[in-house]
Amino acid sequence: MRAKKFEDIDDLVLGLNKLAEEGRIEGFCVRDESGRPVVLRRLEGTIFPKRYVMSAAPLVARWSTSRLPLVAFLLPCETAAFVELVKLKQAMLDNLTVVSLVCEGLAGRDGEERVACKVCRRRIAQSTDIHIAFGDGVVVAAATEKGEELLDALGGQDLEWEPPTAGTQAYEAFIAEKRSKMQGWEGLRSLFAECILCHNCMRVCPVCACAHCYFESQKAQGSGAVWEARIKSDAAEFAREVLWFHLGRAFHMSFMCVGCGLCGDACPAEVDVFGFFAVASDAARKRFAYEAGRDVDEPLPLSVFERDELDDVG
């Protein structure tokens, strides 16, 4: 993989800002102090977040439809989420260049390393234009033609670079441990016992991106089943609504889960939503041999079919 090395991040920032002045780049997706994504005309401030509080993929997806030449600095999980949004036709790759971090794991809201980052198996993005690795200097490597174009316009010292390979042992152990804890109706009920059905996990999810969500529709909520149950304090009815929401969401988008773990972080009741989704997505991934964020041209498993497959179903 063709790459360039910069002694300092400032050299790279300088080069990119020069391109912005020339009008070749219209904007950059970076972070503000609190770690939230913003799109700026000039590259300044924090490029990658110190604390992972919010995914940049939905914001970049919205900007990408403007077809302005943008450069988005994304974490590997955000890159994967963005690729999924492209497949869902909610984002465009036309003029966008994705620069993806070779990630070492980030801190959460509380400043400690996140559980999702500890067991992450996507430290290197599989479908991106440019990889960026920090360490001894800054290495910028082009993975696509679009990436090479941008790379050619920058200074720096040429070198060959290959992305490192990441282990998945921690992930496999995590899945096996979590899965054993959520078995049967009883296991699921105790897992979601604290859930207050606030839908935070759904809103924060970068790939749960339907413009009109069924669970927020009149049909699911306005019929009053949920609210009636709340008013009557019918715990059993409420527990079933909770199970339906989480299992239903697992059905709708578990195969697209990128394992960012934001759902777990966003939960005010500290339900292990991330563990639940990691287990569900692992199963769905294996069933359909589908990997979220692997390739833009790989179709979503529920959007296509083969004539001869899945003979065990029916």
Add this chain to the structure above:
Amino acid sequence: MRIVGFLCRWCAYAAADTAGLMRKAQEAGFVPQLVPCSGAVDGLSVLRALIDGADGVLVAGCHLGSCHYLEGNFRARRRMALIKTLLDTFGLNPEHLKVAWISAGEGERFANVLNEFAKKLQKEQKNEGKEV
């Protein structure tokens, strides 16, 4: 025994009719639900039925390749495969969901599929979705 059936309008529902016309004995606790196509059955409906305590869910459509909308049942098959995978992963018995392809004329087969499904469910562990 409560079995919820999502029956496709063009084949399986007509097959249920045919079974009735042929005076075939059918499971008494069967609740048929007319859907336009098996491909229109969202997993949410299946999950809702199981969570609300149905002992079994039967999703039935046209034979593969003879869907009225050409490809609806192929899509249904993928969806139901995902549901079964999820049920299996979380230790909920995937046998509570049955997928069958039955054409409009196969009344006898419809009754057989339904009765066999009911018999099988009696041997399986009861669905405890509703028992909190």
